[in-house]
Amino acid sequence: xxxxxxxxxxxxxxxxxGEIDSCGADKVRKACDKLIEANIQASRxxxxxEKVSFVDSAVIGFLMGRYKKAMSFNIPVYIQNPxxxxxxxxxxxxxxSIIPKTR
Amino acid sequence: xxxxxxxxxxxxxxxxQAFARDAVAAFCLxxxxxxxxxxxxxxxxxxxxxxxxxxxYRGTSGIITVECRTEGGQLHIKIxxxxxxxxxxxxxIQPFFTTMPSDERSGMGFTIMQTxxxxxxxxxxxxxxxxxxxxKRFEPEVENA
Numbered sequence: 623x624x625x626x627x628x629x630x631x632x633x634x635x636x637x638x639x640g641e642i643d644s645c646g647a648d649k650v651r652k653a654c655d656k657l658i659e660a661n662i663q664a665s666r667x668x669x670x671x672e673k674v675s676f677v678d679s680a681v682i683g684f685l686m687g688r689y690k691k692a693m694s695f696n697i698p699v700y701i702q703n704p705x706x707x708x709x710x711x712x713x714x715x716x717x718x719s720i721i722p723k724t725r
Numbered sequence: 726x727x728x729x730x731x732x733x734x735x736x737x738x739x740x741x742q743a744f745a746r747d748a749v750a751a752f753c754l755x756x757x758x759x760x761x762x763x764x765x766x767x768x769x770x771x772x773x774x775x776x777x778x779x780x781x782y783r784g785t786s787g788i789i790t791v792e793c794r795t796e797g798g799q800l801h802i803k804i805x806x807x808x809x810x811x812x813x814x815x816x817x818i819q820p821f822f823t824t825m826p827s828d829e830r831s832g833m834g835f836t837i838m839q840t841x842x843x844x845x846x847x848x849x850x851x852x853x854x855x856x857x858x859x860x861k862r863f864e865p866e867v868e869n870a
Contacts (some may be wrong), residue, residue, distance in 0.1 A: 639828040644775050645739035647829075676764075679837050682760075683829030707764035714840060715833055 625650045627657035632665035634658070634697075635690075641674035642708075647684040655691050662695045668724060672703040679709065682715045689721055700724035726795075733791040737782040737806070745791055746770040751793060751824060752793050753800045755864040765841035766800065768782065772834040773804040773857045780824070781808025781855055798863045802842075803856060809849040 623646030626637045636654060640646060658667065669685065685701070692699045699721050704712055712718060731752045735741045746767040753766060772792070777789045785808075792803040811817045818839070824834030838844045844860035 626738075631750075641743060643742050643771055644779060645742055648739070676767060676771075676777065678768050678832045679833040680775070682831035682833055686831070688827040706761065707768065710761075710764075711768065711837065714837065715831065 623647070623650055625654050625657070627668075629661055629663070629664060632663075634661045634667045635670055635695070636667065637670045637673065637725055638677055641676040642674055642681045642684060643678050644680040647680045651684065651687065654688050658688065658691050658695070658697075662697065664697055667692050667697050667699045668678075668702050669699065669721075671704045671705065671708055674705060675706040677711055679711070679715075681711065682717055685712075685717060689701040728797075729755070729793075729795045731791075734788050735791075737778045737786045737789050737808075739778055741789070742771055742774050742778065745774045745789070749791065749793055749802060753795065753863075756795060756798060756800060758863050760865060762861065766802075767821040767843045769838045769859055770802065770804065772838050773802075773859070776834055776855070776857075777804070777806040777808065781806040781810070781828070783809065800861050800863065802859045804852060804859075807854040807858040810853055811847070811849040811855055812851050814847050814849050 623640035623642055628635045636657060689699045701721055701723050733745065733748060749799045750763055750767050774789060787806060787808055790805045794801045818835040820836045821832040823830040832867055838859060842859040842861050847855065847856045849855040
């Protein structure tokens with residue numbers, strides 16, 4: 623699993639790719655938090671999941687952790703383009719009520 | 726199609742999670758699962774194996790056993806460990822139950838196994854280990870008339 627950040631206008635895009643299980647999440651947690659801390663001028667953060675090939679429930683804790691980090695700077699967080707399997711799991715978890723999907 | 730059987734034993738290293746779910750996915754391919762069904766099986770296996778690594782063998786390591794059997798159009802999976810065990814299984818399988826909230830654990834592992842598979846059960850004894858049994862039915866192949 624990897625993460626790449628890109629600031630476009632006022633939006634910080636965090637492009638996730640690969641497999642998000644507990645092992646993968648451990649690898650990019652710090653990098654994600656550093657990207658958020660380095661871009662606190664952003665007015666919103668979007669997790670782009672288009673290139674995520676697998677998720678298990680580790681994705682819920684991972685996204686919630688980054689959500690808390692972003693909210694400590696009052697930056698709202700969104701999820702973009704989750705693949706079918708990720709979308710099914712995220713819907714089941716109810717996470718979209720706090721981290722909504724965006725186009 | 727003949728019924729098939731697979732048994733894997735591996736050390737509870739985090740990097741073996743991907744290996745285990747991919748092996749089970751490859752094993753059930755002859756049952757012609759849809760991509761969605763395959764994704765469900767991989768996720769359920771990943772949850773069970775993660776539990777063994779994170780909870781059963783917490784702070785230590787041990788052997789995780791994954792047994793798979795196909796029977797007709799069904800896949801049966803047993804995932805076991807000889808680790809810590811679960812004191813209260815009924816509490817553990819509730820959504821959002823976690824003993825490790827500070828580690829960003831969602832507590833959704835058992836809920837996902839239950840939801841993504843057709844049959845699901847957990848047997849556990851403290852100090853002896855845990856066995857998760859899951860089954861999934863795949864639609865039989867439709868032959869062209």
